[in-house]
Amino acid sequence: MAGPPAPRLGPVTDEQASDREAKARRMKDVIHGYFDACNTGDADAVAEYFAPGAVHYFPPDMYDGPFRGGEAIGAKWSWAVRTLGSHWTVDEIICDPDTDRAVIEWTHEKTKAGVVLRGDEWYHFDPDTGLITEIRAYYASPQAAGLDRLELAGYPYAERGYAASR
Numbered sequence: 213m214a215g216p217p218a219p220r221l222g223p224v225t226d227e228q229a230s231d232r233e234a235k236a237r238r239m240k241d242v243i244h245g246y247f248d249a250c251n252t253g254d255a256d257a258v259a260e261y262f263a264p265g266a267v268h269y270f271p272p273d274m275y276d277g278p279f280r281g282g283e284a285i286g287a288k289w290s291w292a293v294r295t296l297g298s299h300w301t302v303d304e305i306i307c308d309p310d311t312d313r314a315v316i317e318w319t320h321e322k323t324k325a326g327v328v329l330r331g332d333e334w335y336h337f338d339p340d341t342g343l344i345t346e347i348r349a350y351y352a353s354p355q356a357a358g359l360d361r362l363e364l365a366g367y368p369y370a371e372r373g374y375a376a377s378r
Contacts, residue, residue: 224342235309238342243316243335246344247300249286253293258286263343269364270349273356278366297323303330312337329353 224238242261249257262282269278279285292298304317313336320329329351336346348364363369 224340232309236307239307239314239337240305242342242344243305243314244302247302250289250300253290255286255290258289259283261344263338263341263345266345268347269367271351272365296325299323312339
């Protein structure tokens with residue numbers, strides 16, 4: 213499936229590194245480009261938005277754990293487009309260029325199943341390349357019965373100093 217051309221991001225420029233507004237624009241462009249690539253179902257186009265070693269975390273019992281690497285992320289979303297009729301939109305976006313982080317609200321429509329999911333994602337970017345290094349997805353849904361820990365599967369909470377880590 214032909215998708216959008218590969219992103220022409222290149223390394224972060226001196227202007228983007230020193231100009232908060234330019235860096236925030238670049239972060240938004242990367243997120244919107246990633247979503248556009250996801251919607252085409254082109255796994256290679258999706259993978260272009262990720263730094264080596266990137267991880268996409270999800271709530272427990274989703275997708276057999278985190279997606280690791282741009283190629284895996286692209287392949288999973290390509291499958292979702294073909295099989296579920298998935299289509300995603302970015303509804304809100306806030307970028308913090310000082311910390312190379314952004315947060316978005318999104319909508320995921322699974323058109324073949326008539327399902328709509330909504331949630332938030334936290335993004336971390338590589339400061340040198342501007343590519344995505346990490347996504348943490350949170351879904352708007354009720355608490356799952358039987359779970360005593362409602363947190364992202366595989367996320368290193370304790371290593372990163374989060375409270376209530378065991």
